[in-house]
Amino acid sequence: MADRHAPLKKVEGWVRPERPKKVNSGNIFDYMDGAGELYLAYSFVGLDVWKYKKPDAPDILIEVYDMGDSPEAFGVLSFDLSGDEVGIGQKSVYAAGLLRFWKGKYFVRVLADAETLPAKSAVMKIGKHLAAGMPGKGSPPELVAKLPEKGLLPASVHYFHKKICLDYFYYLADDNILKLDERTNAVIADYGMSSGHAKLLVVEYDSEASSVKAWESFHAAYLNQQPPESGVIDSKKIEGEQWVCSRREGNLLLIAFEGTSRKDCEELLHGAGTKSTQGG
Amino acid sequence: MKTQESGITRRDFLRGTAFAALSSTLGMTIAGRTTCAAEGKEPVSKVFLIRRQNALDEMHRVNRKVLSEMLDKVVCAVAGTEDAAAAWKTFVKSDDTVGLVPTPALGGTHKEVTELVKEKLAFAGIQGEKILHAQGKKGVHKKCSVLIPLPNLKAHWLTGIGTVLKNYILFSGKASAYHKEKSKDLGRIWTMPGVKGKSRIVIVDALRPLFDKGPQVVPQYLWHYNGIIAGTDPVAVEAVCLKIIQAKRDLFKGEPWPLSPPPTCIEAADKVYHVGCSDLSKIELVKMGWEEGILV
Known part of the structure; x- marks a missing residue:
């Protein structure tokens, strides 16, 4: 990564080493065994790591992830949006000594070992300086715009590609019944509806043929029934208490889970994905 | 055992039939039988939890003296003795070669835990x-x-919980075979030659656990539990760990917040691989010390 993204050399008594530790997809598990899968589930390019030290103060760790492009950087941040927005980069969250933000193709973590007032101040200064040094802005994933706004709980929006991420956000099955892979784009979010809460998953496939396969697979494995025609909403009450409503439209698959009422569940699908993009 | 498609879905968990489906997937004929089921109504495994309010300071630093006392007391309790050196000697002999297996990196096991256990073994x-x-x-x-x-x-974002059973994943020689949905087979590693029968005591660092997004540290999900959990049954210890993590998650959200993906490895370690007892009703939990916020 270019040196212009290097963080401040000194901040309020904390000092960083001259050069960062360089991490790439080949050595990411040496650096973060068990956590590297998250970044590899997106288009991870590389990571620069610095650790600031100050006598008798908590260490401050800086991680600057090059995620290849801005939707990927947004996606990694969306893994966890809990915390306070602090106006750094294009979106930021801060809680308990950890600042995370994205700007352009970069995702950044600034972590104080313990949250003290001086450490928090230094974390913010480091973050602002880093964000200022990152040129331009990126766009969030287009798919996120397909989520209906009414009732959307913004901190619950997660953008991803692979089953490994869906398993964490909303475990659906051991098998890959939605045929997710690096070519699929997906977004999942929670909604507050008049009858309760519901969850909406939108998956964009690289072609209509791929979405048809996934649609059939989902119906066979999860609903135990044949799928309807394209564009028709399929609603089913499962285990006597939850509505699952789904629709396929071109290369998009839209599924609402945990609907308290059929009306709310179907309303979510009516409002979602109206600007379907047709793949090849 | 050949990996195959499991057919398990979220609906199996909603219906409470997930384990039957899992056993079927693993090709086991003993589906549904727990290691502790045949033993009657009495608890068959004991797990010991010790907590001290001053085990950590406000900067999350370990009070070594307090931790040392906690380790002595909990190991004495597991061994059923009053002398710490004698307690350790019930688990190790002077001619043993002892392998310590802490969790590495990423906010893993406090180094003080590993260092003190080493000191106590030397003392023994x-x-x-x-x-x-x-x-x-x-x-x-x-x-x-x-x-x-x-x-x-x-908690572990790939396996639900990533504590006792997952701790031996590298001993398998092929960690990737136990990742993601295949993590349900983690109990198998404990039955492998070179591993089976060697774990005479399990000691869990529950000083500052992580109840979501692990293993990468997200500090809002860390809390001072100030505990050490120990026992001789790894599955029972893990079952108690799961209970604590789940209770903390529910408390944090103010509503049920189940781990995802579901940590099926615990029940499978019991019912399929017979490594220990996962049934909390058959586990006696002995609590010592600080009670506030104990969660179990």
């Missing part, structure tokens, strides 16, 4: 060169006659 007569660091070093566990797992308590 195990010479320094016979105490090995067995985690992540190829084949070292095979040289050991005793393994002491020292994992830290944490």
Whole structure:
């Protein structure tokens, strides 16, 4: 990564080493065994790591992830949006000594070992300086715009590609019944509806043929029934208490889970994905 | 055992039939039988939890003296003795080669836990060169006659929980075979040659557990639990760990917040691989020390 993204050399008594530790997809598990899968589930390019030290103060760790492009950087941040927005980069969250933000193709973590007032101040200064040094802005994933706004709980929006991420956000099955892979784009979010809460998953496939396969697979494995025609909403009450409503439209698959009422569940699908993009 | 499609879905968990489907997937004929089921109504496994309010300071630093006392007390309780050196000697003999297996990196096991266990083993007569660091070093566990797992308590985004059973994943020689949905088979590693029967005591660092997003540290999900959990049954210890993590998650959200993906490895370690008892009704939990916020 270019040196212009290097963080401040000194901040309020904390000092960083001259050069960062360089991490790439080949050595990411040496650096973060068990956590590297998250970044590899997106288009991870590389990571620069610095650790600031100050006598008798908590260490401050800086991680600057090059995620290849801005939707990927947004996606990694969306893994966890809990915390306070602090106006750094294009979106930021801060809680308990950890600042995370994205700007352009970069995702950044600034972590104080313990949250003290001086450490928090230094974390913010480091973050602002880093964000200022990152040129331009990126766009969030287009798919996120397909989520209906009414009732959307913004901190619950997660953008991803692979089953490994869906398993964490909303475990659906051991098998890959939605045929997710690096070519699929997906977004999942929670909604507050008049009858309760519901969850909406939108998956964009690289072609209509791929979405048809996934649609059939989902119906066979999860609903135990044949799928309807394209564009028709399929609603089913499962285990006597939850509505699952789904629709396929071109290369998009839209599924609402945990609907308290059929009306709310179907309303979510009516409002979602109206600007379907047709793949090849 | 060949990996195959499982057919398990979220609906199996909603219906409470997930384990039957899992056993079927693993090709087991003993589906549904727990290791502890045949033993009647009495508890068959004991797990010991000790907590001290001053085990950590406000900067999250370990009070070494307090931790040392906690380790002595909990190991005495597990061994059923009152003398710490004698307690350790019930788990290790002077001619044993002991492998310590802490959780490495990423906010893993506090180094003070590992260091103190090493000191106590030395005090119990195990010479320094016979105490090995067995985690992540190829084949070292095979040289050991005793393994002491020292994992830290944490949720894991790939396996639900990533504490006791997952701690031996590198001993499998093929960690990737136990990732993602295949993590349900983690119990199998504990039955492998070179591993089976060597874990005479399990000690979990529950000083500052992580209840979501592990293993990468997200500090809003860390809390001062100030505990050490120990026992001789790894599955029972893990079951208690799961109960604590789940209770903390529910408390944090103010509503049920189940781990995802579901941590099926615990029940499978019991019912399929017979490594220990996962049924909390058959586990006696002995609590010592600080009670506030104990969660179990």
